[in-house]
Every structure is written in structure tokens, then in C-alpha cells.
Amino acid sequence: MTDTTERAGELADLAARFPKLHAPQRWAWGGIDAQFSAELPPDELITNIHVVGFTEGRVVLCRDARGHWFLPGGTREAAESVESCLVRELREEAGARLAGPPTWIGAHRAVTDHPVPYRPWQPHPEKAWLWGWAEVVVDSAPTNPDDGEQVVEVRAMTPDEARHLLVRGRDAWWGELLTLAVESHRTR
Structure with a gap:
């Protein structure tokens, strides 16, 4: 089996295991049609970076003044590298710093x-x-x-607690995204 065929099989397996995450989505707030793939996009298309932060096996979530729980991350600034954006967003939203290199698990390609x-x-x-x-x-x-979210709480919690808070009032793909990150984290 070729590397290309093997990779296509891995991507198909992920899509079958996480169907809500991989389903086409309409993000009305931005007039956006999006679809997730574990295939990483070219750097020049990346406008937003988000990370599941793990600390001692727990997941870091942020809560804004509206009571909305979210993963730290945000919009990339002009000429900012992916890693610089991640470092800045972690500090701004979670009061956190990287303790190791990030592992990218996929992206929502959007139009x-x-x-x-x-x-x-x-x-x-x-x-x-x-x-x-x-x-x-x-x-x-x-x-x-x-110019950013006003975070009122940062909490490290079990993956199950984080999944519950991320999915509450949202599309179920958030839970699948978290599960994919937890599985990836466990295998590394």
C-alpha cells in the first residue's frame, strides 16, 4: 500500500469515527461554510488557531462574561506565525504558556x-x-x-466535564473535536 493510499484510509477512518465533526457546517455568524479534515491546510490560509490545553491530564477551558465556555485561541494577526498566535492567545485568554510543542489534529477549511x-x-x-x-x-x-473576549474564569477539568461544557448549547461536533484531541494526546 502506498503512503497516499494509507493516508486516505486514515482520513476516511477518522471521518467515520467522528461524523459530526467531519460533516459540512454552516456558521451563520460569519456567513461561512466549513468542513473539518485531519489534512492540514497551507499556512497562508490559517486565520484562526485554537488548542485543547492539557495540564496534568486535565483540559483547560475559558469562560467569558456571557457564561460561554471555549477553548483558548483566536484570530491570527498580520504577519503573525501560527506559533506566535498560539502563544499570544494562550496568555490572553487562559493565562497559560506552552509546556511543549503543539500537535495539530486538523482544521476546518472554510469559505x-x-x-x-x-x-x-x-x-x-x-x-x-x-x-x-x-x-x-x-x-x-x-x-x-x-479587543478580545473578556475571560472571567479559567478552569482545568476532566475531559468529560470539558466535553459537557463545550457541547452545551452548541453543535455536537465540539464533543467529537475534544475526543479526537484527547485520543491524540494519549497516543503521544
Whole structure:
């Protein structure tokens, strides 16, 4: 079996195991049609980076002032590298720092029907949200910049607790994304 055939089989297996995560999605808030794949996008398409942060086997979640629980991450700034964005977003939203290199598990490839990009430097109309996991250390309060989410709580919890909070009031693909990250984390 060739490497290409083997990789196609791995991708098909992941899609079968996580059907909600891999299903086409419409993100009305951004006029976006998105679809997840474990195949990583080219760097120039990545506009957003999010990570499942693990600390002592627990998952780090952030809660904003509206009561919304989320994974740390966010929008890439102009000329910012993926790793610099991740470092900045972890500090801003979770008061955390990387304790090891990130492992990228996939991305939502997306196309927006908005006439202009969200930020002038972003690719348009195609873009990608990169998802991964990393070992982190929560060692300060979130910096909460004025132009970002205002985080009121950061909590490390079991994967089951995190799954419950991420899925509550949202599409079920969030739970599958977390499960994929936990499985990837366990095998590394």
C-alpha cells in the first residue's frame, strides 16, 4: 500500500469515527461554510488557531462574561506565525504558556460569502481554522485585551466535564473535536 493510499484510509477512518465533526457546517455568524479534515491546510490560509490545553491530564477551558465556555485561541494577526498566535492567545485568554510543542489534529477549511475579509490581511474568501492540543501551564490571570473576549474564569477539568461544557448549547461536533484531541494526546 502506498503512503497516499494509507493516508486516505486514515482520513476516511477518522471521518467515520467522528461524523459530526467531519460533516459540512454552516456558521451563520460569519456567513461561512466549513468542513473539518485531519489534512492540514497551507499556512497562508490559517486565520484562526485554537488548542485543547492539557495540564496534568486535565483540559483547560475559558469562560467569558456571557457564561460561554471555549477553548483558548483566536484570530491570527498580520504577519503573525501560527506559533506566535498560539502563544499570544494562550496568555490572553487562559493565562497559560506552552509546556511543549503543539500537535495539530486538523482544521476546518472554510469559505465565506461575506464580500470582504474579517481582517484586511486575511485570505478571502477561503480560510482555515487550525485545531490542536498542547501541554500548557496556567501560571497567571488572562491578560484580557480590550479587543478580545473578556475571560472571567479559567478552569482545568476532566475531559468529560470539558466535553459537557463545550457541547452545551452548541453543535455536537465540539464533543467529537475534544475526543479526537484527547485520543491524540494519549497516543503521544
